[in-house]
Amino acid sequence: QSMMRRVLLILGCAVLSSSAAQGQLDRHRMEQVVDSIIGSYLVAEDYLTGGVVALVYPDGSSYLKGYGLADIAGRRPFDPKETVVEVASVSKLITTTAFLSLWEEGLVSLKDTVGRLLPGVDLNYDPARPVLVEHLLTHTSGLDDRMTYMESSTKEGIVPLQEFDRKYLPAVVWEPGRFFNYSNYGLNLLAEVVQQVSRRAFADVVRDRLLIPLDMDRSGIGYPPDLMPDLMHRYHLKADDNDSIFTEDQGVKWTNTPGANGFKTTAGDMARFIRMYLDSGRYQGQRILRQETVVDAWRTHFSPDTGLYYQQGLGWRILQKHGKRIVFHDGDDRGTESSLVLFPDKGFGYFTAFNDQVGASAKRAIRDALWELVHTDQVVRPKQFVHTSGLDRFTGVYLYMNDGQASFEKLTALLGDVRLEVVQLNDSTLGIDDRRYRALAPLLFEELEINSRVRFLEDDGRVTHLTFGSSTYRKVPAWKDPQWHQLALAASILIIIAAFLGWTLMGLTRIIRGRVRRPAWSHRAWIMADGTAILLFVVFLFITSRTTMLGKEVPTMLVAALTASLLAAVLFPLNLWAYSKLVRAEDVKKLVKWGYGLLVLAITIVLAILAAYHLIGYDFV
Structure with a gap:
């Protein structure tokens, strides 16, 4: 609680000090706030081990800084230009960008069926509703999700991309194109699409089409030998029998899904990647992507309702509220917390990566602070609620759809926190997960205290699902609770x-x-x-x-x-x-x-x- 009070105080000071800027970026204040937030987590009881940050401004300049330790035993500090960081799911933006470069050349279409491009991959659900390339990019493929086999115990045990997709790909369990369900396997399939279309190894395509043109010489897919000595260590905080906090080294993550989480980089290299996107696909006068490709990647390609705050672009996540928006992608894994966020309308973007789970709180605090500092001109209008009768039809138990459905990992639904219960509090208010929601439209509801929206989905007039835009839940009868x-x-x-x-x-x-x-x-x-x-x-x-x-x-x-x-x-x-x-x-x-x-x-x-x-x-x- 004291930690949260300190962060809230920092956020409040940031808003007050920037109110006079009226839309202009106060670089000094932004850097000061980021330093203060990370510094407060470094000295907290549940402490942050370390990390890096890169802030990229409209004129192309950047602010790079390292914090804390990348290697506790070796006392090696984080260096924004030298320390190689794991980025977990931010890797998906690299896979997406490699695909976009092939797509704009006409080598592949969003409407291509994945089964046609990748012979031998089992994506059978309904021949009339095949899985399309677009579904992979928008997390609507309907693929089941599971954790098992995504990693190997040793480097020698890593399964090649093509073999992995045929041996360990989970089943398609939801109708393709209908629901957003975040999928690591979907983006790993996209990496194989890149490989198949280009007729070259995925890592080589990324290197030649992105890393070399962007001078990202401290980055790579997989485990480049020249980068491994400078790789950050991943840590997990634990408490001993006396409740004293200590760190446990998690070792190297030997991933079998390079398209989803196999990218390694530095803060300096990611600043160049950000600069390319903010400059409409150009870097130092060289065209990496067409401007229209960048614009298309950032527009909504899937959303049950344009009123939801969270939308899905091509690989990029979209958050829009109060007339403002960011495009982004987060990464989280054991001992890795990362975030890449762009403010397209302001020409600003940033990247963060941390090496223990406390980084999850740090990156959220940084996002909230920079949202307020960048969007000083946002107008928060009063919420216009409407009356919706028959709220009882929304009530019931809803289960998270992104857990394993077709294998033993369905156990997580039995033991984990994957259910929401929707209750009617009064004639105009629903309760969801101890929060109160009222209707903005017949099926769209907003939380009364914080910025959260939920959209209910119907099938033949019967409520069957709810979605926040970033996650989807299915309604189940009581006997399935x-x-x-x-x-x-x-x-x-x-x-x-x-x-x-x-x-x-x-x-x-x-x-x-x-x-x-x-x-x-x-x-x-x-x-x-x-x-x-x-x-x-x-x-x-x-x-x-x-x-x-x-x-x-x-x-x-x-x-x-x-x-x-x-x-x-x-x-x-x-x-x-x-x-x-x-x-x-x-x-x-x-x-x-x-x-x-x-x-x-x-x-x-x-x-x-x-x-x-x-x-x-x-x-x-």
Whole structure:
């Protein structure tokens, strides 16, 4: 909280000091504010390890600066011209730009089907609705998303681009062109489109069409040997048993998706990249992209509603509010936080990259501050709400659509925070995620306190989805609500544990009292074996969640967990057979039969939920 107060104070001072500028950029103040924000995070309790910034002004000049440490053990500071930084998803702008250079030459069309360009890539959804190149650029391909296999454990294990797209590409699970769902795999496919159309390696196309003309000699796709010694270290902040904060080195990220997150660069090189875009595709008199190409990339190519603040261009994200806009792309990964933001109407842009998770807060604070400093002439008009009747049709549970849907990673929907509940607060107000929204139009709502808008989507007059422009959620019936699944799963597992404890205590009691008798082992043992397999699944899954992050190969403990669930499913028919025998046994008390019946029901519920989340067997790809 104290950290946020300091940042808010900086933002407030920035707005007051720049009010007289009336639209002119106050460079000194902008640099001072950025320095102050980053400086405050460097000394915070949850501290920022380090990073770089590049501010690029309308006259082409730039402000470059490094902060903190790029390598803690070696005490190597960040240098804006020398330190090579990971940029995570800002790489997508490099992939986009390489594609745009081929597109404007007529070598590929936005309406080309990806399946035609990339033979062997499985994009089957509906032959009448193929995945187009445009869908890759606008994150509307309908591809499922998952983390597994995006990284390799070693450099030698990196999967070549063409092989990766055919072996590990997730399924198309949503109608192409209909919903925005951010896709790493979509931009990696675009990298292969670049490779296929140019008949050259993707990294070579980027080098020859962008890096050499822009004098970006400290940048590259993949792992250029001359850059690796100066690569920043990625860190993750953790707390020890005494709540003391320490940093953990994450090592090098060996990515299998170079088109999505494989670019490495310096702040100085990114300043040149920004300068090219701000100069309508030119750099030092050389044309890299046509002006009309740049303009087209920055216009809205997909949005359910032009009233939403977030829109999607060609590769570029668009944020527009109060008559002002920025085009941008963020990058975030474990130990990497980056952002590239352009203010096209002001001729200004900037780049930031940090090497731990605190950078996420720092880059948001910088964006908010620079928005106010650059857009001093923005006019915030009063919100014009309209009356919308029948708000109850919007209420219900909505699930995030960007989590794994077709593999075991659907588990994240069960365990993660992927649901929104929309409730009606009164005749004119909806509640979404503890925030209040009122209608600007029949399906468009705005939050009352902050700048957030949501658009509901209909199908045959029935509300089916909601979107913020930057993320999409689908409405589900109550029986598909993960919260109910969590409760049912927890209750069922408790019943299984209680049955085991009760069974053990009863056996010990009989032994102590000398009343040992031989139970119907052949019947009850199958039931208990099934329950044992489920408990093993829970134990192995817990160990996985505590020791492993998805992203690389499937963790061994997760394979063990899925093996246990598969064993439980195989034993289930024997479980039912054993219970039917137990029910008919005349020497078994009715209370015991009821107890085993409850146990069988609990096992049935667990297996049904595991099947719904692809957690039985080896559904890895």
